[in-house]
Amino acid sequence: MDISVVNALTYDDFVKIFGNVVEKCPLISAAIWSHRPFKDLADIETHITEFIDSLPDSGKEGILRCHPDLAGRDLQSGTLTHESQEEQSQAGLTTLDSAEILRMYRLNSQYKERFGFPFVICARMNKKADILRQLSDRLQNERALEREQAIEEVKKICSLRLHNIVLSDIQTKL
CATH class of the missing domain: 1.10.3330.10 (Oxo-4-hydroxy-4-carboxy-5-ureidoimidazoline decarboxylase)
Incomplete structure (x- = not known):
């Protein structure tokens, strides 16, 4: 357009x-x-x-709370937005094995408990191994730093x- x-x-x-x-x-x-x-x-x-x-x-x-959990219930139930479905698929999150799904669920839960919003990363710029690693690493951030990092990821997705x-x-x- x-x-x-x-x-x-x-x-x-x-x-x-x-x-x-x-x-x-x-x-x-x-x-x-x-x-x-x-x-x-x-x-x-x-x-x-x-x-x-x-x-x-x-x-x-x-804004961050509007994002779905990566490889979460919305993906499993088919209720993701078209854009999120495409992005998670490109990152390989639709082909996780049962151990990866369990790990992702555990990390997502820990992340939301710690920060109060879902983990956000530009899935199109990452593959599942990178996403899992960053999810684990970013759990160590302070809240203000993580909020800003997640907002930067929102901007990448938006772009x-x-x-x-x-x-x-x-x-x-x-």
């Missing part, structure tokens, strides 16, 4: 199309729609990043999702 098409979208269409670039947070897309016209994809991303960065810690944690929406049409026309 060309940036001129993005800028011509109605509010409802913009929120419908971009509403899940930050997992289950259409409010963010709704909030940045008024910044149109966007110069380019980077401009959209900048507005989203600035919105997230302007939130208090409780708002950032709210890749934005590129899928805006650039996918352009690339198919080449």
